[in-house]
Amino acid sequence: MKNSVKAGIFGVCIGDALGVPVEFKTREDLKRSPVTRMLEYMSWNQPKGTWSDDSSLTLCLADELAKGYDLEKIGQSFVKWNRYGHWTAHGKLFDIGGTTRHAIARLIKGESARFSGNIFEEDNGNGSLMRILPLAFYLKEEEDTGKVYQTVKEVSSITHGHFRSVFSCFIYIIFAIELLKGKDKKETYRHVQELALELAEIQGFNPDEVQLFDRILKYDISAYPEDEIRGSGYVLHSLEASLWCLLNSESYAEAVLKAVNLGEDTDTTGAITGGIAGIYYGFENIPEEWVSELVRKDDIEKLCGRLENKLMN
Numbered sequence: 001m002k003n004s005v006k007a008g009i010f011g012v013c014i015g016d017a018l019g020v021p022v023e024f025k026t027r028e029d030l031k032r033s034p035v036t037r038m039l040e041y042m043s044w045n046q047p048k049g050t051w052s053d054d055s056s057l058t059l060c061l062a063d064e065l066a067k068g069y070d071l072e073k074i075g076q077s078f079v080k081w082n083r084y085g086h087w088t089a090h091g092k093l094f095d096i097g098g099t100t101r102h103a104i105a106r107l108i109k110g111e112s113a114r115f116s117g118n119i120f121e122e123d124n125g126n127g128s129l130m131r132i133l134p135l136a137f138y139l140k141e142e143e144d145t146g147k148v149y150q151t152v153k154e155v156s157s158i159t160h161g162h163f164r165s166v167f168s169c170f171i172y173i174i175f176a177i178e179l180l181k182g183k184d185k186k187e188t189y190r191h192v193q194e195l196a197l198e199l200a201e202i203q204g205f206n207p208d209e210v211q212l213f214d215r216i217l218k219y220d221i222s223a224y225p226e227d228e229i230r231g232s233g234y235v236l237h238s239l240e241a242s243l244w245c246l247l248n249s250e251s252y253a254e255a256v257l258k259a260v261n262l263g264e265d266t267d268t269t270g271a272i273t274g275g276i277a278g279i280y281y282g283f284e285n286i287p288e289e290w291v292s293e294l295v296r297k298d299d300i301e302k303l304c305g306r307l308e309n310k311l312m313n
Helices: 004-022 027-032 053-065 071-084 098-108 134-139 145-156 163-180 185-203 207-211 235-247 252-260 266-281 288-293 297-312
Strands: none
Touching (some): 004 053, 004 134, 004 252, 004 266, 004 297, 053 134, 053 266, 053 297, 071 098, 134 145, 134 297, 145 163, 145 185, 163 185, 163 235, 163 266, 185 235, 235 266
């Protein structure tokens, strides 16, 4: 699929930028005044087209993968973001989640990226899911789902090491990989259900944890009514919402606007949905106006080119 790296990464950044101005707004607020275009200021007082930590950390990961896979260097790029504004929209940080902050503090003290992430049940915010998409490009030729899981686990666990976060990232990545193969989204979804449940059985994952994914893996998440889909910062809600928005849309714009207008953690739901919607619908389906309004779009485009050259040739 031509331009798939660009489609996915711009997809993340634009979904994020659409959500930044209305972060924390309720669904009721957004029903009265829905997001239909790029807005500015409001929640974070940032100019139009500004993206947040979701995109910054996605771009850090993409930047490192364009040089090769090195877990410690990925961890250090997160430190550079946190301390020096590396891959921020305007040279400084304005948003960071608690679990990510604690993990980066450990990295700053010299802890290995293999052991820096939080592993407790309360550490299941969406902070690793929001940045994991570039791994889909890196792993798309890997046929061993156990190896895909292991790599996803390593990269998620830099900040979020609990099984629930890791498994959410794994489901999202195999979904993205199947889309990269040019498959229909419904067919992709059914195949991902099989792959994920099969891996859970082979690896002997905790059945109580796997059961939490039943709405995605045993039922059809797209069939649930909107009022049963949450836009919160909890990783499972974010994964459900992103799949629901993609499966119930017919264009990139429809998918990301659905995601943002769910309310609550609007930038992250927009970013996570935007990544897979970008890949599925293609770069040319992202509204030109939104691309032109995106902050640092030329830098992002150059990075996409570097990653594409590294991984797609």
